[in-house]
Amino acid sequence: MSDTKSSYDTWHARQASVEQSAAPAFHPWHQTVARRLPDLSRKKVLEVGCGRGDFAIWLAQKSPAAAITAVDFSDKAIAIANARSREMKAGVCFQVEDAENLRLPDGGFDQVISCECLEHVPHPEKMAGEIWRVLRPGGRFILTTENYFNGMLLGWLVSWWRKQPFDSGSGAQPHENFFLVWRV
Numbered sequence: 001m002s003d004t005k006s007s008y009d010t011w012h013a014r015q016a017s018v019e020q021s022a023a024p025a026f027h028p029w030h031q032t033v034a035r036r037l038p039d040l041s042r043k044k045v046l047e048v049g050c051g052r053g054d055f056a057i058w059l060a061q062k063s064p065a066a067a068i069t070a071v072d073f074s075d076k077a078i079a080i081a082n083a084r085s086r087e088m089k090a091g092v093c094f095q096v097e098d099a100e101n102l103r104l105p106d107g108g109f110d111q112v113i114s115c116e117c118l119e120h121v122p123h124p125e126k127m128a129g130e131i132w133r134v135l136r137p138g139g140r141f142i143l144t145t146e147n148y149f150n151g152m153l154l155g156w157l158v159s160w161w162r163k164q165p166f167d168s169g170s171g172a173q174p175h176e177n178f179f180l181v182w183r184v
Contacts, residue, residue, distance in 0.1 A: 044067045053070055
């Protein structure tokens with residue numbers, strides 16, 4: 001686990017060095033989630049796998065009356081997220097957490113969001129169980145993950161055949177699960 005965490009710290013530092021910190025990344029998966037979000041005013045919101053914090057910062061700016069908590073297991077990602085949040089004056093509580101073992105209260109959140117994280121954890125079923133645990137009864141959950149029924153299937157197969165890390169478009173990450181929709 002510490003090797004994976006160290007690999008993600010390095011990956012996040014490398015990705016951040018090529019991004020513009022003042023222009024948050026708004027990827028297609030963020031657009032999909034943004035269209036499906038209810039009114040978050042006075043809601044407790046958790047983003048699992050927040051990376052460098054861009055979407056959580058956007059959420060806080062869009063819904064200033066919401067309490068936004070965003071977690072990632074990379075110390076480096078959270079440090080970058082905190083710096084960006086201060087720079088943009090967004091009120092997000094960023095925390096280092098393991099998506100498979102969250103140190104958060106049972107039923108503590110009205111809305112949980114996770115964008116493109118499930119495919120990068122060693123045990124996706126543990127992450128799903130943790131999200132279920134921290135979501136209040138009747139709460140809402142929005143998840144995005146890779147769709148391997150499109151051209152990514154070919155890209156993943158080529159990567160596997162060449163024994164190279166798979167790059168889903170946001171840089172080859174240290175850990176990648178390949179699963180189809182029925183497994184999710």
